[in-house]
Amino acid sequence: MSDGITALYIFLLAAITGYEIISRVPETLHTPLMAGSNFAHGIVLVGAMVALSHAEAPLGQALGFLAVLLAAMNAVGGYVVTERMLRMFRSSQNAGGEDDR
Amino acid sequence: MSGVVAGGYLVAAVLLILGLRGMSSPRTAHPGLIWVGVGMVIAVAVTFLDTGTRNLGLMLMALVLGGALAAVYGRQVPMTAMPQGVALFNGMGGGAAAAIAAVEMAGQGTVAGAPLVLGLLGALIGTVSFAGSGVAFAKLQGWMRRPFRFAGMPAVNALLVLAALGLGGVLVALLPVPGWVVAAFFAAGLALGVLLTLPIGGADMPVVISLYNAATGLAVAFEGFLLDNPAMIIAGTVVGAAGSLLTQLMARAMHRSLLQVVAAGFRSAAATTAAEGSGGLLKGIEPVDAGILLGYARKVIIVPGYGMAVAQAQHKVWELVKRLEERGVEVTFAIHPVAGRMPGHMNVLLAEAGVPYDKVADLETVNPEFERADVALVIGANDVVNPSARNVPDSPIYGMPILNVDQAKNVLAIKRGRGAGFSGVENPLFTADNTRILFRDAQEGAGDLVAALKQV
Numbered sequence: 001m002s003d004g005i006t007a008l009y010i011f012l013l014a015a016i017t018g019y020e021i022i023s024r025v026p027e028t029l030h031t032p033l034m035a036g037s038n039f040a041h042g043i044v045l046v047g048a049m050v051a052l053s054h055a056e057a058p059l060g061q062a063l064g065f066l067a068v069l070l071a072a073m074n075a076v077g078g079y080v081v082t083e084r085m086l087r088m089f090r091s092s093q094n095a096g097g098e099d100d101r
Numbered sequence: 102m103s104g105v106v107a108g109g110y111l112v113a114a115v116l117l118i119l120g121l122r123g124m125s126s127p128r129t130a131h132p133g134l135i136w137v138g139v140g141m142v143i144a145v146a147v148t149f150l151d152t153g154t155r156n157l158g159l160m161l162m163a164l165v166l167g168g169a170l171a172a173v174y175g176r177q178v179p180m181t182a183m184p185q186g187v188a189l190f191n192g193m194g195g196g197a198a199a200a201i202a203a204v205e206m207a208g209q210g211t212v213a214g215a216p217l218v219l220g221l222l223g224a225l226i227g228t229v230s231f232a233g234s235g236v237a238f239a240k241l242q243g244w245m246r247r248p249f250r251f252a253g254m255p256a257v258n259a260l261l262v263l264a265a266l267g268l269g270g271v272l273v274a275l276l277p278v279p280g281w282v283v284a285a286f287f288a289a290g291l292a293l294g295v296l297l298t299l300p301i302g303g304a305d306m307p308v309v310i311s312l313y314n315a316a317t318g319l320a321v322a323f324e325g326f327l328l329d330n331p332a333m334i335i336a337g338t339v340v341g342a343a344g345s346l347l348t349q350l351m352a353r354a355m356h357r358s359l360l361q362v363v364a365a366g367f368r369s370a371a372a373t374t375a376a377e378g379s380g381g382l383l384k385g386i387e388p389v390d391a392g393i394l395l396g397y398a399r400k401v402i403i404v405p406g407y408g409m410a411v412a413q414a415q416h417k418v419w420e421l422v423k424r425l426e427e428r429g430v431e432v433t434f435a436i437h438p439v440a441g442r443m444p445g446h447m448n449v450l451l452a453e454a455g456v457p458y459d460k461v462a463d464l465e466t467v468n469p470e471f472e473r474a475d476v477a478l479v480i481g482a483n484d485v486v487n488p489s490a491r492n493v494p495d496s497p498i499y500g501m502p503i504l505n506v507d508q509a510k511n512v513l514a515i516k517r518g519r520g521a522g523f524s525g526v527e528n529p530l531f532t533a534d535n536t537r538i539l540f541r542d543a544q545e546g547a548g549d550l551v552a553a554l555k556q557v
Contacts, residue, residue, distance in 0.1 A: 004215060007326060007334070014322075014335045017118055018342030022350075025125040027438050027463055030351060031445035035187050036124045037343055038314050040117055040137055042190075043336040044197045044321040045164075046110075046148045047328050051204040052160050053152035059280075060207040061156060065163050067200035072167030074194035079138055080175030081186050086124075086131045088452035 032089075035082040042075030109147030110332035116140030117336050121343065127458055144332050180453045181410050184442050185241035188310045191317050192234030198227030198320035199287065205327060206272070206283050216327045217276070221269045223323025225290045230316045232294025237306050237313065240298075241442070248365070250300040255367045258296055265289040300365040307443030308352050308362050315344025354438035356501040386537035388546075391513055392553025394537075398475035398511075400431045402467065404504055405451065407441050408481020408517070414543035415454035418480060421547050422456070424554045434460055435467040435477075435504050437485035468505050477509035479530075481516070481543045487528045512536040515546035 025033055048071040052064030117140040123133025152160070171190065178186040202224030205212055212220065239245045268286040272278060301309055322337030324330075352359040386394075395401060403422070409415060422432045434456065440447035451461060462470075471477060479486055486506040489496040506512055507530050514531060516538055530536060539546050 010334055011338055014338035015342040018339035019346050021122045021125060022343045022346045027354060027444050028127060028448040028458065029125060029130060029445055030347065031183065031443055031449055032130060033124050034311055034314055034347060036121060036134055037340045038187050038191050040121060040336055041194050041318045041321045041340045043141060043144060043333055044194050046144050047201050047324050047330055047333050048197050049148050049152050049160055050328055051201040052156050054208055055156060055204050057207065060204050061159060063200050063204045063207060065159050067197045067204060068160055068163035069167040070193040070200060071197035072164045073171040074190050074197060075141060076168040077171030077175040077190040080172055081178065081183060082134055085449050086134055088449065089127050089130060089458055
């Protein structure tokens with residue numbers, strides 16, 4: 001099987017997976033889930049690192065630096081805001097365990 | 102790519118998918134996020150094996166600097182400003198995807214064919230998402246109040262789309278090309294992102310942010326094809342698909358057509374109608390009487406809106422609920438899908454105040470309950486409780502699902518003044534016979550009610 005076809009397989013299966021994951025989500029979680037998926041595409045950091053490691057000329061290095069900088073902000077910021085939101089969700093059975101912020 | 106790196110990416114991709122699945126239920130949401138985080142750390146760690154030592158210093162510097170800046174901003178952004186926080190970080194991701202393609206362009210000639218086409222497409226989507234998210238951030242932050250448009254906007258946008266695609270075509274066919282062609286390609290994308298987002302109104306921003314979130318996912322996936330990186334392809338595609346569906350769900354909950362929202366930049370004239378009030382009589386009430394009404398009720402349903410969040414009243418409101426429960430009153434929070442600024446936003450704000458999520462009911466669950474409620478307490482909500490949506494066919498909000506607050510025996514509204522809601526539509530609920538208004542800011546009103554309850 002050629003690489004192109006394999007890539008297409010991965011793409012389609014991943015798309016179906018993404019669609020299935022969301023199809024039963026309650027409205028309560030729309031905002032945290034949007035924040036969470038925003039964090040998940042922070043995986044772009046991996047690509048930014050690879051791209052920077054390819055760069056030889058100053059222009060490429062500058063662009064690669066920018067890529068890693070932006071991607072790191074996406075990943076870290078995405079995690080921090082999602083975590084803050086989710087920490088607040090609790091049911092009345094286990095309420096009061098954590099400090100109020 | 103070595104076996105360790107490939108294996109690491111596989112583990113990361115699986116963790117990421119399972120984590121996101123966990124995040125779609127309240128009970129498993131937090132562990133789900135941790136799984137995604139662990140997946141991310143594994144992916145980054147194995148990538149160091151792949152990248153070697155070239156530019157390692159620069160890489161570490163960018164990682165630490167970006168991580169620190171984002172951690173500081175992410176920690177201090179208030180919960181009411183969460184939508185724009187997400188917009189900001191999403192824009193960064195789009196910008197990173199575009200910058201990856203730019204690095205590979207600057208390297209010139211190492212990539213060609215399908216990966217190059219996809220990489221350029223991803224770069225264009227990422228650039229639009231970067232610029233568009235920036236505008237969305239500015240609008241939600243209140244730096245930009247009115248939708249902006251000019252006469253030739255649809256034509257300019259169409260030209261920009263053609264220019265971007267044309268320049269992309271030139272890049273695919275002729276690489277290596279002069280630097281200005283690459284620069285023009287990205288400039289067209291930036292301009293397009295700005296111009297597409299400018300004419301969209303503030304109320305539609307959440308849908309737009311969600312859409313750009315999905316777009317960034319897709320851009321990341323496409324850059325994954327460019328770099329032949331399976332972790333990026335899988336994670337990006339999953340986010341792209343999940344984000345697209347989430348955008349549709351949000352648009353539906355807000356009773357907006359996705360096409361209408363997005364196509365704002367391609368419509369010429371803006372037909373805005375200002376609704377004029379017919380001016381019924383608002384009947385005020387004093388805190389003591391309101392306290393009696395609430396204190397001797399059996400069942401109270403509280404309907405919070407963005408007004409409550411802006412006044413930071415959720416803590417006071419939760420205190421009020423606890424007082425009422427001590428007296429044996431049954432209290433439920435009713436949340437409209439678009440209460441706050443986007444679906445789920447109000448749930449986050451209530452959770453911040455310490456309200457357990459099982460005291461919070463959604464529209465479908467709670468609507469049959471209003472008939473049996475002695476008091477419906479509306480705090481800073483307006484359009485989402487407007488009965489015109491149900492029974493006035495020529496109202497601009499006709500057809501929007503609303504909370505049937507008007508069916509409660511008594512309605513008590515805390516409201517600062519006589520103004521209409523976000524949509525500018527007159528609300529007959531507030532002039533109804535069984536409605537009383539406590540003219541206060543939400544924070545002050547809730548405080549007065551707590552004080553009044555001590556006396557009854």
